[in-house]
Amino acid sequence: MRKLKDRLFVAYVVLATVLTILPLFHILYCVFANGVPVLLKGGLEFLTGTLPAPGEGLGGIGPAIVGTFVLTVLATLMGLPIAVLTGVFSAEYPNSVIGKATRTLLLIMMEFPTILVGLFVMDILVIPMGSYSALAGALALAIVMMPYVAVYTEQSLREIPSRYREGAFALGLRRRTVVFRIMMNLARKGILTGILIGIAKVAGETAPLLFTAGGSYTVYFQGIDRPIGAIPLLIYQLVQQPYENYHEIAWGASLVLMLIFLAIFLPIRLSVKEVKL
C-alpha cells in the first residue's frame, strides 16, 4: 500500500511536469504554425511595409519593428546608468539601512504591475506633452527595466570573491577606482547578462506602452516626441480587431517577436553556466 502511494506519487510529479511545460511547446508550435505561412506569404515586404487597411492583405510591420528597436535603445540609454549605479550602491553597502531598503525596493519593483508604470508615465509626461510619444514609451520601459539590471549588477558584484576587493584596496586604490575599474570589470559578464535580460524583457512588454507610446503603424519613426509603435503593442491591438487579415498579421508579428526574444534570451541563458571566476 505504501509502495502504491509511492508509485502514484511518481505519476503525479511527472504529470505536473508535463502539464507545466506542455503549454510552452504548444505556444511555440502555434506561433510557428500560424506565423510562418504569413511570413512566407508576405515575404520581405512583411518586415518593411506598413499596416494595410482592414481586409487588404498583409502589408508589413516595419514601423513596429523599428519602433521596438527605437524604444528599447532609448529605454536602455535612459535606465542603464541609474540601474547600474544603484546596483553598485546596493552591492557596496549591503548592511546600511539605505542599502537594504534599496535592495527591497528593487525586488518589489521587479514584480510591480507594469500597467501601473505606464499609467504613471502617462500622467506625468503624455498629458503635459499633449500626445503620445516615443519618449514616454521609453521612459515607461526604462522604469520596468531598471530593477532587473540593478539586481543583476548587485548580484554579480557580490559574487566576486572578496580577496580581489581586498587586494585592490591593499594596493592603496581609492574606492571609486576599485569599484569601477576592477570590480565592474570582473563582474562584467554578469552585468552584461543582466542588461541583456532587461532588454529582452522590455522588448516584449506591452502594458507600459499602452498609454505612452500610442502606436503608429502606417508611418515610420517621426521623432521622439511623436507616437511610435512596437511589435507587442501592435499584436495587442490587432488581436482585438475583427478582421481576418489583421489576425494573420498578428500571428506573423508574434513569430517575429518570438524570434527576437529567443535570439536575445537563449544565448544569454545558455551561457550563464560558464560565469566563473
Next chain:
Amino acid sequence: MKMDRFKLALLPVTSVVFGIFLLMLIVYFTASLPIFEKEGLAIYTTNVWKASETGQEFYGVLAAIYGSLYTSIIAILIAIPLSIGFAIFIVDYAPKRLKEPLIVATDIMAGLPTILYGIWGAFVLVPFLKKFVMEPLYEHFSFIPLFSYPPLTGYSYLSAGVLLAIMVTPFACAIIREAYRMIPQVYREGAFALGLTRFEATKVLLGYIKPSILAGLLLAFGRAIGETVAVSLVVGNTFNINPSLFAPGYTISSLIANQFGNAFIYKYMPSALFAAGLALFVIGLVVNVAGLLLLRRWSYAKA
C-alpha cells in the same frame, strides 16, 4: 563619523529610484482624489459604470476587484499542485540530462513576452476550453453555481485563470525548486533513515520548506494579479460579479487597459481608473512585500 565620499556620490542616483516610486504613489493618490471626493469609497464597493458626458457619471470598480481576485485565486489553486510537483520532479526524479533543459524551459516561460501568451490564449486556449471543458460541464452540471453561466464565447474567469496559471506556475516552481534543492542533506538522510518511502520522506521535507512554498505562491499571486494584456484578451471585459467560472468579467488591469482609451472624454473616468490602479498598487505591494519577507525569513528552522 566621516561619510564615505563614494557613498555620497552614489546617493543621489539611488534616491532617483526611491523618488520614482514615491512619485508614482503620489500621482496615484492625487489622481484618484477627484473620484474619492465625488463618491467616497463607493468607487470600490459598487459595481456600476455610468459614463456620461452630461454630468451624471458614477463609477464603481467592484467588478474589477472581484475579477482580479477571482482569476488570480483560480490561477494559484491550479499552480499549487503543478509547481510543487514540477519542482520535486526536477530535484528528485529527473534524469541528469533533463534537469538543465527543464530549468531553461522554465526560465523561458517566465520571461516570454506576455502578449504571446495572450494571442495564444485568445485564439487557441479559449476555443479549446469552451469546447472541451465549459460546454460539457454546462450541459451536465449547470445546477452547480460554479458552472451555471452559459459559455457563449468562452471568454471567462476560467479562461483567464487557466492562462494565468500557465504563466505563473514556472515562476512559483523556480522559487520552490531552489528551496527544496537547498534542504541540508542531513534532513534528507534522516528522513530516509527512518524507513520512510520516497513519497513519505518528500512530505516531511516539504513541511520543512513550507514558508518558501508559501512565499513562492504569494509572489505568483502578485504576478497574476498584475498581469494585463494576456488577461484582457481572454477574460471578456464585461462588468460582472458572478460566481460562475464561465462568466466573463473584468480585472483591474484589464479594466484600465480597456477603458483608458476613451476615458478623457469624461470628466471623472480617468480619476476612477486611477483609483482602480491605486487599489492594484496597494494589493500588489502588500502581496509582494509579504512574499519577500517570508522568503527572507524562511531560515527560521535552521537548527
Next chain:
Amino acid sequence: MKAIETVDLKVWYGSKQVIKGVSLSIPDKTVFAIMGPSGCGKSTLLRAFNRLLELNEIARVEGDVKLYGKSVYEMDEVEVRRRIGMVFQMPNPFPHMSIYDNIALGVRYNKLVKSKKELDELVEWALRKSALWEEVKDRLKEKAAHLSGGQMQRLCIARALALKPDVLLMDEPTANLDPVSAGKIEELIYELKKELTIVIVTHSPAQAARVSDYVAFLYMGKLVEVGKTEEIFENPKEELTEKYLTGRMG
C-alpha cells in the same frame, strides 16, 4: 548468528573506489566500533549497511551486506532502514516538527502502533530509553528546534529506538557535542547494548576504547584489523593500527 555481515563489500563514488573489499562480522548485542582517520570510508561503510548509499546518484555497490543472515538487497529497503536505525554526526531532528512528532513520524508511517494511546506510550518509552524524558516531558509539543545540541542528539536516538530496530548505526554521534553531552551519550550506548547491536563510527580511538566491545580499524577503504577491543588496543597486530592508536597518524 551475526547481526551484520559484509561479504567483500566494495563501494565506488563515480570512478573513485572508496571501500575496497571489506568483509567483517558484527556480533549480536555488542557495541562494535569502526575507527580510522578522516576520509577513510567509515561513514560510507555505515551507509552501505542501511542502504542509505542509494540516495547518492553516483554511488555503486558490489558485494553483499547481510542482516542476520539475509541479504539486505533481497529485502525492501524501507524495511531494512526500519530494522537498522541511524543516528548522524550532525543532530538532525526536524526543526519544524514538535518533539513528539519527530518520534511519532517514523512510527506512524511504518504502522507500528494501532492507537493514539499506544503511540503516546511508545514516545514516552523511547524518550525514557534515551534519557531525555525528564527534560522534555512537559514540552512535547514544542518544536524540536528549541533543544540544545545534546538534547537533539538524544531525541534522534529516541526516534530511532521507537522503531524497535535490531541494529543502531551511529555516525560519529558525539563529534559535534560538548563533553558533558558526549558523556551522556556514551552512557546511553552502554545501557542500550543489552537490547540491540550498536555500530559506532568514531574518529577518536579513545572513544572506541571506552565504549566498544569490538573494534575494526579502517584505513583508506580497507579493513586493516578487527577484533576484541582490549586485544586490539593492547596488542595491535598491524603496524598501521599501532601508528593510528599511538597518534602518529591523523
